Amino acid sequence: MLNVLLVDxxxxxxxxxxxxxxxxxxxxxxxxNLAEAEQWFENNTFDHVFLDFMLPDGSGxxxxxxxxxxxxxxxxxLISGHPSVKGKLAEMCEANVGHLVKPLQREDIxxxxxxxxxxxxxxxxxxxxxxxxxLIGESDVMHKLYTMIERVAATSANVMxxxxxxxxxxxxxxxxxxATACDGPLVATNCGAFSKELIGSELFGHxxxxxxxxxxxxxxxxxQAAGGTLFLDEVTEMPIDxxxxxxRVLENKRVxxxxxxxxxxxxxxxxxxxxxxxxxxxxxxxxxxxxxxRLAVFPIDIPALRERKExxxxxxxxxxxxxxxxxxTDFKWQASQLKELESHDWPGxxxxxxxxxxxxxxxxxxxxxxxxLPESLESPFSRVNKETQxxxxxxxxxxxxxxKELIHATLDKVQGNKTIAAQMLGISTKTxxxxxxxxxxxxxxx
Amino acid sequence: MNNHExxxxxxxxxxxxxxxxxxxAELVKLVLENDMPKEKALAALDKIIxxxxxxxxxxxxxxxxxxxx
Numbered sequence: 001m002l003n004v005l006l007v008d009x010x011x012x013x014x015x016x017x018x019x020x021x022x023x024x025x026x027x028x029x030x031x032x033n034l035a036e037a038e039q040w041f042e043n044n045t046f047d048h049v050f051l052d053f054m055l056p057d058g059s060g061x062x063x064x065x066x067x068x069x070x071x072x073x074x075x076x077x078l079i080s081g082h083p084s085v086k087g088k089l090a091e092m093c094e095a096n097v098g099h100l101v102k103p104l105q106r107e108d109i110x111x112x113x114x115x116x117x118x119x120x121x122x123x124x125x126x127x128x129x130x131x132x133x134x135l136i137g138e139s140d141v142m143h144k145l146y147t148m149i150e151r152v153a154a155t156s157a158n159v160m161x162x163x164x165x166x167x168x169x170x171x172x173x174x175x176x177x178x179a180t181a182c183d184g185p186l187v188a189t190n191c192g193a194f195s196k197e198l199i200g201s202e203l204f205g206h207x208x209x210x211x212x213x214x215x216x217x218x219x220x221x222x223x224q225a226a227g228g229t230l231f232l233d234e235v236t237e238m239p240i241d242x243x244x245x246x247x248r249v250l251e252n253k254r255v256x257x258x259x260x261x262x263x264x265x266x267x268x269x270x271x272x273x274x275x276x277x278x279x280x281x282x283x284x285x286x287x288x289x290x291x292x293x294r295l296a297v298f299p300i301d302i303p304a305l306r307e308r309k310e311x312x313x314x315x316x317x318x319x320x321x322x323x324x325x326x327x328x329t330d331f332k333w334q335a336s337q338l339k340e341l342e343s344h345d346w347p348g349x350x351x352x353x354x355x356x357x358x359x360x361x362x363x364x365x366x367x368x369x370x371x372x373l374p375e376s377l378e379s380p381f382s383r384v385n386k387e388t389q390x391x392x393x394x395x396x397x398x399x400x401x402x403x404k405e406l407i408h409a410t411l412d413k414v415q416g417n418k419t420i421a422a423q424m425l426g427i428s429t430k431t432x433x434x435x436x437x438x439x440x441x442x443x444x445x446x
Numbered sequence: 447m448n449n450h451e452x453x454x455x456x457x458x459x460x461x462x463x464x465x466x467x468x469x470x471a472e473l474v475k476l477v478l479e480n481d482m483p484k485e486k487a488l489a490a491l492d493k494i495i496x497x498x499x500x501x502x503x504x505x506x507x508x509x510x511x512x513x514x515x
Binding site for chain 1 (some may be wrong): 461464468472475486
């Protein structure tokens, strides 16, 4: 049952529509003008509004603006008398606004009230809270992260984000930017993608004619991010001999365009990101120590998805909702599927989860509402990681045990194909059979 | 131009009774299909007749306005 509001100054028409809508099993209230309609919205919410285009105290569009202002988003059906208005309305109206042309028929009303099911779900969408407008998750580790974001947002300190690939470094950068009271934009750039020759021009800009091909003046990312945030992704992939340039900007807070003479002040926060661990940074000499301390005034560790498995259902719901919204579908998770997602390790983190859901979404029957998960959630990368994790040999194991484990792991990898497994193991197929028999039969590898 | 505007307005006004007629006819259908009290249907039919009358008058007005020019 829906709560419907009819806004029309034709009382006789309103009466009949009330009868019909009530007969269709919905609640209906009426307003004869904009003022009355706005009054209804003061203390009530409606699922659907039938809105006359021309009202005594203004156009129906004014009510749409008012609804936006007060943050309500019922489905709206504009009713107009001119068929010509329909086209114009279609152009300017958003997804949740439909239109009908007088004279109306019952089927029209039924039709616009029925696809409503999708809309009630849309209303439940905000139940998934996006912290700082971007981050999803209510686990303890995420709440710690939110506290850190809040603290650092109040300062102008440079932040270094560390986390595995796919953990959401750019999303956290966006969150910090959103939480900061600044006027400038967030400018994101990937340091790993710069060519050695152009890195200076990318970061600091260049003057016209500074080098061959510099046909116009160009602003560097530091300038573009003036008053805002500069996000340097994969900062540790920047060639180490280019890093002193960066150090100078970070220290002096001034940039000079390539080929230019005038220095310009820089006033943006720099958020850098790396998927390397602290040990890795220290051992592999990928970042100069002086730069590290400039960039990582406030280092933040972003937890891997497997450290916050309780957030997986929330994320899965949020991603599916988004896909439903984009494609006008109505897929839902089953509790068992959410459990399955939760039990997986997601070495590719949120990015991998998101891609797995997208893949499942594409595979699912668009006519139904059940989503079909693939038989195996593993990606090529997760398999590699798992192998390196599980193939650890422990002291105290017998050679026979290790050999058995190795043979089984190899057979698993090649789906039980003994010829290929034997080749990989460097033994004859006959030896492989002998070993399997010695372990108590070929068993599952028949 | 002005003439054209007034014609549009008159046509717009004439659509209002048509709209009521359409919805009242739908109501009559509902009543008949669902064995509801026939008084409801009769009241709706009366409204249809009255609105036909009104629509006819409005069409006459359009005709008068635009033939007298």
